[in-house]
Amino acid sequence: MTFLRKLALTTALVAGLSAPVAAEDVKFGLLQDFTAVYTFVTGQYNQGQQDYLALANAEGTLGEGNTVTAIVRDTGNQPQRGIEAYNRAKEEGAILFDFLSTPVSAAILDQAQADKNVVITPAHGRGDASDGTVFPYVFPMMATYWAQAAALIEHMKNTGGLEGKKIAIVHIDSPFGREPGPILQALSEQEGFEFQAFPYASPGNEQSAAWSEVRRYRPDYVLIWGAGGGQAVSVRTAIQNGIAPEQIHSVIWLAETDAANVGPQMKGVKRFEATAAGTDHPIIQRIQEKVIDAGKGSGEAANVGNSYYNLGVATMAVAVEAARLGLETGQPLTGETLKAGFEKIAGYDAEGLMPPVTYTAEDHQGGGAGRVSEWDGEKWVPVSEWHAAYPDLIRQVIEKSAADYKAGH
Amino acid sequence: MFYRLSGTYHTSYQADRKLWKIPTDRRLVIALLVLALLAPLYVSPLYLGSYVLPWVIWSAAALSLTLLMGLAGQLHFGFAAVMAIGAYASIHLVRAGVPFELALLLSGLIAAVIGAVFGGAALRVKGLYLVMATLAMQYLVDWVVVNIPAISGGAHATLRTPAVSFLFMPIDSLASRYWLALGWAVLLTVFFMNVKRTSFGRALVAIRDKDFAAAVIGVDPFKTKLMAFFTSSFMGGVTGAILAFCFYRAVTPEQFGFNVSIQLVAMVLVGGLGSVIGSWLGAGFVLLAPIFLTNIISALAASGWVPVSQNFLSHLPLMIYGAMIIGFLLLEPLGLAKIYDNIRKYFLVWPFRHARS
Incomplete structure (x- = not known):
């Protein structure tokens, strides 16, 4: 047995050495x-x-x-x-x-x-x-963030319709937080909803000012666009302001840790995911x-x-x-x-x-492509299929921005 | 032995007024300057581009800040914002067709004017209150840059520097970018050493030590404090432009955030307040020590010496770095410059014991 194994090993070694690449x-x-x-x-x-x-x-x-x-x-x-x-x-x-x-x-x-x-x-x-x-x-x-925003909007369309609805986008006040802006602008004209942006200051440990504004706006859906510790604060403050967890849709940065930080109230919150x-x-x-x-x-x-x-x-x-x-x-x-x-x-x-x-x-x-998943109290459960939302619109935005980048050099 | 001080006496006012009075110091500085000028020839691109170049630029920034904090005694915790103004102003000016040489000066001027406006707070408040006022400047400038796409460069807030040339030398290759940065840092160094000997420099020191005592002896605190903010912000603004064009070449708001301001203050404090060599040593320490430590620890981990998780591995250099800062400041509260000075004084009269200073 040992001999055989040695022989196999030696053969493999020789073969390895003589391999052309x-x-x-x-x-x-x-x-x-x-x-x-x-x-x-x-x-x-x-x-x-x-x-x-x-x-x-x-x-x-x-x-x-x-x-x-x-x-x-x-x-x-x-x-x-x-x-x-x-x-x-x-x-x-x-x-x-x-x-x-x-x-x-x-x-x-x-x-x-x-x-x-x-x-x-x-x-x-x-x-x-x-x-x-x-x-x-x-x-x-x-x-990309643009495709993520489009996927979340499309999910709202499929689950409750968009015509005449109001979407609040609550985001961290940084270039990252402003990424979904152009997509929402383009889609609001196409799908006939209105939206308003509510920025909060980085890093987002305190967001009550933004959310009391959101409460006054009475949105049908809420998009949260932040990362790290600010995300759990967003969900918690939203619920305190009378927004149902089911209305909350998040960018990709919402995970198990945030759910643990928010606690049982988190059930029903949705997020975009690019991987299962x-x-x-x-x-x-x-x-x-x-x-x-x-x-x-x-x-x-x-x-x-x-x-x-x-x-x-x-x-x-x-x-x-x-x-x-x-x-x-x-x-x-x-x-x-x-x-x-x-x-x-x-x-x-x-x-x-x-x-x-x-x-x-x-x-x-x-x-x-991506999909939307929902926190069921223990884990993320997918609520839509893998697919790309509004690919033509996303492509247009990408090409326009890339052309600006090229021209700016 | 090295300095051979015995026998070097200043017999004329001219000799006594030299920047480097001791011949050995002079020779040392000339040798360092030649070495620095020739650096692109013998330093590999990795070390020139990632170590020496940023060190030179941050030294210039530390020199600009130490004029304000060390000489004039005005605390400034928003100096990265001053550099941001210089960086953004220079890029937009060059894009608008202004020649680069002129754009550098103008960006310095813009930073100086805005910096002096915020420095106006120093006329009323001192110490911690001034820190708060300068912090406000940091956050205001950050906010303006991030929220006005025309300044920050559109959706992704990245602004690339256009191709430029400085006095017919295209600022393109690593060597040319290094030489331009080195030239600016050397200019600031010489300027700083000379400012200390002018009436303006002495007025700054008087203000630092006690501003109403300075007023009694005829120094106008209003004018001097504003001048301090103006000069320092001008230097910082041009340094910001140099940083943008010679090092980053793509400017984002995060490059001039609050943490950078704190780093600059750390450079000035660790190096030694108001010291030229301290600015260079402090910038080198604060900028390069974390990088060296990270690489050493990673190399040790790769060879199996430190069997720890990636997360701890990443924090270990920071812990050592923090301990080093505390250690240096405990050992010598006046900073790295003082440590250098102690060594120099020891060798001034070596092998004898007592220095004359």
């Missing part, structure tokens, strides 16, 4: 904010990313001998630290970057484009980067089995299956798929071949964890 170690730079503003998501998100990469290495997803390594650094949400981390990771050979921070992404976007390195901005970052003709190396890869939550998915199950149970997990096992954990898993599943397709051509993997790999992805859904995405040279958002 040298084994490649693909490096991804996950240079994120673990200590400042994005802490509400980064820990779980990054854990999901690292665990998926461990799974991909354990299963040999990238093909014989090829591995993928994550370079993980804290940037503290400071652009100058992000620039340092980017330059260093670039020297170490990273070809894909995920900053999960709007200021850091903004500071590096131009440099990464010039260096021909792929930057992924899943569920955050500039929406107009979905236009691959203007941003060839940036991949928002999932529904929970552990009931083949990839998550295999991570549990081959990574977590094998003691190779990168963080607390209790986080597995959380919304942000699964989001992180999905981002790396797509990135590894792109790397696999890029390596299939037989060329060494660089930023350019990785970009080409991304643009070959068609109908990939990470075994049901996310809606099928297809990237083309023009569309780096991958269709912008």
Whole structure:
């Protein structure tokens, strides 16, 4: 038995050595904010990313001998630290970057484009980067904030109609909070509803002023657009002001932690999701089995299956798929071949964890599909199917904004 | 031994009025300047672009702030807002067709005027109350930038700097951006050293020590305080423009947030209030120490020395950094500049024990 195993091992080794393509170690730079503003998501998100990469290495997803390594650094949400981390990771050979921070992404976007390195901005970052003709190396890869707003509005339309209704958008007073504005403007004309924006000051620990205004406005639906601790405050203050949880619709940044902070009142609140939550998915199950149970997990096992954990898993599943397709051509993997790999992805859904995405040279958002899910008191339950809402309108907004960006340089 | 001070006596007023009275100091400064000028030749792009360049620019910012906080004694907790005004003004001016050289000056002037208006609060209040007034400036400027798309650059609030050239040198390559920043920082350094010897500089110090005593000896507090805010804000505004054009090249409001103001105050305090070398050392420490610590800890973790979770791993450098700041300030409350001064004084008369200062 031992002899046989040795023989098999030796044969495998010899075969490996004589293989024509040298084994490649693909490096991804996950240079994120673990200590400042994005802490509400980064820990779980990054854990999901690292665990998926461990799974991909354990299963040999990238093909014989090829591995993928994550370079993980804290940037503290400071652009100058992000620039340092980017330059260093670039020297170490990273070809894909995920900053999960709007200021850091903004500071590096131009440099990464010039260096021909792929930057992924899943569920955050500039929406107009979905236009691959203007941003060839940036991949928002999932529904942008614009597509998220459209999906939530469409869900309201399907569940209670929009004609003559009033929507209050309660948002953090920052560029991020203002993202859904143009979409609401365009859709209000098309669907015949009225809306009003109610900003609250960053970071949103205190929102009672905004919500008493909302109460006076008597909205039929409420959109909340914030992140981190402010989200739980939004839901709680809304309910205190007589708004039913069922009326509340949130941007993607509302997760299990927020539900725990709000408590039982949270039941009925809806949010947009770009990836499914929970552990009931083949990839998550295999991570549990081959990574977590094998003691190779990168963080607390209790986080597995959380919304942000699964989001992180999905981002790396797509990135590894792109790397696999890029390596299939037989060329060494660089930023350019990785970009080409991304643009070959068609109908990939990470075994049901996310809606099928297809990237083309023009569309780096991958269709912008998502769905709405509702908190049932214990977990997020989907209440709509995966699909893209108002894709033509979103595309128009993307192209217009991208053209402005191009003209502004 | 190094300084060979015995035998160097100033026999004329001219010699006594030199910026660097001791020949060794002079030679040291010249050597550093030559090294800094030649940096693009021997420093790798990684270190030049991510360490040296930001260090030079933040040193200029710290120098601008320390003129106000160290020399004139007026606390300012909204200095990032001053830099933001300079950065946004310069970009919009260049986009409107103003030559870059002129835009730099004008952006400094705009920042100076707005900074002096808020500095007007200093005529009435002092200390913590002035901190509150300058904080108000920080939040007001932030709010204006974020809420007026014409300033912030549209929906995503990112404004890219146009291509420019400075005195026929295109500000495009890393080396040219570095040289421009270095030139500005050196100019500020020389200016600062000279301000200390002018009547204006002495008036600032008098105001800092006791403003009504200064009034009694004939220093006009109204004029001097406003001048302090004006000068410092001018320097800060141009530094903001340099930061935008030479380092970030894409400006977002977060780059000039409240936390940046606090970082600038930390640079000035850790370096040593009102000190030139302290501004350089303080900027280097506050800016680069967290980066070095993060990289060291990550390298240790990668080799299995620190088996901890990613989350703790990210916070560990911050804990060490905080401990270092407390440690330095306990060891020498006057900042890094004083530590340097102690070492220098020791070597002035080395191998003997007592310095003459």
